[in-house]
Amino acid sequence: MPISYFECSHCGRKFQPNQVTYTCPVCSGNLDSHFSWEEDPTEVDQKSILESRESSLWRYAPLLAVPDPGFQASPLHRVGNTPVYQPENLRQKLGLRSLYVKDESPNPSASFKDRASAIVISRAIEAGIDTTIAASTGNAGAAMACMAASVGKRAIILAPKSAPPAKIAQLLTFGAEVILVDGSYDDAFDLSIEASNEFSWYNRNTGYNPYTVEGKKTAGLEIWEQVLRFLPSPQDINIFIPVGDGNILSGVAKGFHDLLALGWIEKLPRIIGVQAEGSAAISNAFFAKSDTIEAVHAQTLADSISVDLPRDGLRALKRVRQSEGFYLTVSDQEILKAIPQLGSAGLFVEPAAATAYAGLVKALESGQIDPAIPALVLATGSGLKDIKAAMQAVPTARIIEPKLSKLKEILHD
Amino acid sequence: MPISYFECSHCGRKFQPNQVTYTCPVCSGNLDSHFSWEEDPTEVDQKSILESRESSLWRYAPLLAVPDPGFQASPLHRVGNTPVYQPENLRQKLGLRSLYVKDESPNPSASFKDRASAIVISRAIEAGIDTTIAASTGNAGAAMACMAASVGKRAIILAPKSAPPAKIAQLLTFGAEVILVDGSYDDAFDLSIEASNEFSWYNRNTGYNPYTVEGKKTAGLEIWEQVLRFLPSPQDINIFIPVGDGNILSGVAKGFHDLLALGWIEKLPRIIGVQAEGSAAISNAFFAKSDTIEAVHAQTLADSISVDLPRDGLRALKRVRQSEGFYLTVSDQEILKAIPQLGSAGLFVEPAAATAYAGLVKALESGQIDPAIPALVLATGSGLKDIKAAMQAVPTARIIEPKLSKLKEILHD
Numbered sequence: 111m112p113i114s115y116f117e118c119s120h121c122g123r124k125f126q127p128n129q130v131t132y133t134c135p136v137c138s139g140n141l142d143s144h145f146s147w148e149e150d151p152t153e154v155d156q157k158s159i160l161e162s163r164e165s166s167l168w169r170y171a172p173l174l175a176v177p178d179p180g181f182q183a184s185p186l187h188r189v190g191n192t193p194v195y196q197p198e199n200l201r202q203k204l205g206l207r208s209l210y211v212k213d214e215s216p217n218p219s220a221s222f223k224d225r226a227s228a229i230v231i232s233r234a235i236e237a238g239i240d241t242t243i244a245a246s247t248g249n250a251g252a253a254m255a256c257m258a259a260s261v262g263k264r265a266i267i268l269a270p271k272s273a274p275p276a277k278i279a280q281l282l283t284f285g286a287e288v289i290l291v292d293g294s295y296d297d298a299f300d301l302s303i304e305a306s307n308e309f310s311w312y313n314r315n316t317g318y319n320p321y322t323v324e325g326k327k328t329a330g331l332e333i334w335e336q337v338l339r340f341l342p343s344p345q346d347i348n349i350f351i352p353v354g355d356g357n358i359l360s361g362v363a364k365g366f367h368d369l370l371a372l373g374w375i376e377k378l379p380r381i382i383g384v385q386a387e388g389s390a391a392i393s394n395a396f397f398a399k400s401d402t403i404e405a406v407h408a409q410t411l412a413d414s415i416s417v418d419l420p421r422d423g424l425r426a427l428k429r430v431r432q433s434e435g436f437y438l439t440v441s442d443q444e445i446l447k448a449i450p451q452l453g454s455a456g457l458f459v460e461p462a463a464a465t466a467y468a469g470l471v472k473a474l475e476s477g478q479i480d481p482a483i484p485a486l487v488l489a490t491g492s493g494l495k496d497i498k499a500a501m502q503a504v505p506t507a508r509i510i511e512p513k514l515s516k517l518k519e520i521l522h523d
Numbered sequence: 524m525p526i527s528y529f530e531c532s533h534c535g536r537k538f539q540p541n542q543v544t545y546t547c548p549v550c551s552g553n554l555d556s557h558f559s560w561e562e563d564p565t566e567v568d569q570k571s572i573l574e575s576r577e578s579s580l581w582r583y584a585p586l587l588a589v590p591d592p593g594f595q596a597s598p599l600h601r602v603g604n605t606p607v608y609q610p611e612n613l614r615q616k617l618g619l620r621s622l623y624v625k626d627e628s629p630n631p632s633a634s635f636k637d638r639a640s641a642i643v644i645s646r647a648i649e650a651g652i653d654t655t656i657a658a659s660t661g662n663a664g665a666a667m668a669c670m671a672a673s674v675g676k677r678a679i680i681l682a683p684k685s686a687p688p689a690k691i692a693q694l695l696t697f698g699a700e701v702i703l704v705d706g707s708y709d710d711a712f713d714l715s716i717e718a719s720n721e722f723s724w725y726n727r728n729t730g731y732n733p734y735t736v737e738g739k740k741t742a743g744l745e746i747w748e749q750v751l752r753f754l755p756s757p758q759d760i761n762i763f764i765p766v767g768d769g770n771i772l773s774g775v776a777k778g779f780h781d782l783l784a785l786g787w788i789e790k791l792p793r794i795i796g797v798q799a800e801g802s803a804a805i806s807n808a809f810f811a812k813s814d815t816i817e818a819v820h821a822q823t824l825a826d827s828i829s830v831d832l833p834r835d836g837l838r839a840l841k842r843v844r845q846s847e848g849f850y851l852t853v854s855d856q857e858i859l860k861a862i863p864q865l866g867s868a869g870l871f872v873e874p875a876a877a878t879a880y881a882g883l884v885k886a887l888e889s890g891q892i893d894p895a896i897p898a899l900v901l902a903t904g905s906g907l908k909d910i911k912a913a914m915q916a917v918p919t920a921r922i923i924e925p926k927l928s929k930l931k932e933i934l935h936d
Binding site: 163165183184185186188193194195196197198199213215216217218219220256257259260261262268269271275276278279280282283284285287288289290291292293297298300301304305308449450453454455456457458492493494495497500501503504505507508509510511512513514517520521 | 576578596597598599601606607608609610611612626628629630631632633669670672673675681682684688689691692693695696697698700701702703704705706710711713714717718721862863866867868869870871905906907908910913914916917918920921922923924925926927930933934
């Protein structure tokens, strides 16, 4: 369904769809999209969504900001509808009444970011633009490269030269034009904006392009379909989301706001934003009860949430407050510890995803949440994205001669 | 449905289910499982399978060798039902009438092997055995570790010390007891059998445990459900499968044999086994029209199909002949070239998967297949499993200063 109007999440000004493309022209705030069904929820038929056999985010087509562009037999049409697991061993260990983990690794490029890229690339198709550009430390770029390739479009990715080679190799394989920038993520971000203005390319940047949130909100819609609607009181849940630039959190929250507008939930579920201690710009503002996000010099092994200046920080701050949630930070050691914990339930996650779980552990230990309230952890990407972190998190395997006697020795150690 | 009897794929002897556990006690051949519905196909209701909303291999429960063990909210229940893509750019480039790629990377541990492990672990549960052991170069071990973790069972993995560290890290993260063997895959294989006999553990080894094929056959069932049943003549298709020890091919073929027994297809689809030139033991026998598989000293970058002595070679040879298919080999250079080709369609695959695509390219170039006949490539695992290969397959990204002028220069190069 087309967007009826945009509203600045910061200053509240409203704009017609044709008046703006990226951020608020007045205050540079991130834009929220609004739809006619917020005025008249009967426009959307919940039953037909729930009965849909479409196994991707396109099952929510009536709630999306872009029309389904087709390409049914491509990765673009296989994003989303990711599984929610209930790891019994972890639930018991944590003493929780219910534990859910939403695993984003089955997405085509193995991370949550495919949701944003599917919608952004679909928007580029709708707008008739062939080239999309983005600054990315990895997952967002890989997702954009994957989605663009899957529909035959050109993708240009600017990444800081410090980005993990594994992530760069993935996006080169997708045929994207990858240019490493001798500078920070923020330098790459700024250059991508200059370039998209200069060449009339479409810019996918997170915390800049309003359609990323419209893709990411589908995770919120799925959490409703898979979990919330089966809870005795749908809002009584603590949802743990890893936070870097804030856009994933804003996206999931946008899904909940849409559901509230539709009357499908009565209250917003509580969102807990989890940041790495070394990349805590938004948490710092939350703790200081401030409305100003100050840049940090980010340093954490969880590279996909390592951000100096969060581009969607203010909105992510506001969304947590609106949900009566909170922020917390975890150390890299706590993040590393969480990797094999999720592994013990059959989930192999990247450090950013482990961050959310580490946040849950900490919130329970500190008594910040009630174990009788269900908890959900958003596991944003596959551990295969960052094997180095996994290798730091587990002991090395022992080597033996191929003899039964040697095997017995080692097993009795 | 329980197995009615086992039949040796080599000597044809039949055994009651309680008479055998692994291979044929007489000739050591691999065992095929048979079911009562082969005698009476009306026992299985096709319609209820096609209408099932179960989004995993458990949708085929009536055709499986083990009962669904439950664990609905675990990775064990999310294996299979992988997407089939139709990459239009590759179809055109190859001049094919139809091209299908079945992508196994969304499986919980990101490879095809989860199919076998889901069924083997379910069999261990059924048999009341808590510990499962396997020899694995990586994917099979990771799959077993993942499936075992997801239901709280113990997994012991023996791997040659040459296995890629990334794959080892994945299975350590799943909490498996990993022991590296100072020897070859074959040494690890033999030791695992000694150990499972000694400790009464369940042995998952490929080409040894008859339940692996019963898991892998689900890919054949899905190919039928997703592709074959929509073709004008379902058998007119060329199916390209990467071959190492032969068990994936035997598994997919077993699915087709089951479908034939059920009368759901009238003829077996043609299977083309693709091996790496440096690991071509089964192809060698095929070219020599021999029934003897001779070990090679395997050397290929496609590590998951790098096998000295294929443990399911004879059956994989027979299955290709029965299907009126053939074997072919491709070089490591051809495999590397295939990685970015599949990437250009949004598919990031490991070298073994690229091998199957390289085989398709070669078969078309050499005129061994008719481009008017649809082709399907089985893409067995995620490229994130072996980033080193991807890095060899793509150029390195260029580094620039973060300035628009520099970006313009590089784009005009």
